[in-house]
Amino acid sequence: MISLTTRAVSAIEEFISRSKNDVFGLRVKVEGLACTGLKYSLSLASHADSGDKLYSCDGLTLLVDQDSESMLKDTVMDFVDDEQGKGFKFDNPKATSNCSCSGSC
DSSP: OOEEOHHHHHHHHHHHHHOSSOOOEEEEEEEEEETTEEEEEEEEESSOOTTOEEEEETTEEEEEOHHHHGGGTTOEEEEEEETTEEEEEEEOTTOOOOOSSOTTO
């Protein structure tokens, strides 16, 4: 399944700590193609939806829908903060190529 770097874990924990709502976990979803890569959606979730698969990753709960599950296999999620900006980066062996439009491809 998906794995998180220590930077990603720290960033997610910070987002959760700043949330004014109760957070059950992080929803990770593959929404299709963007430019020439996969497009990912991340959101803080207050509950699991029916059909969600729950994964424990470094003390965090990840919620993944059935359609996204197979596309996230062996993916590594990182958080980068460099001269190009900051955000989550996905290293997914299922992505055929990367685009230069954003870090979410």
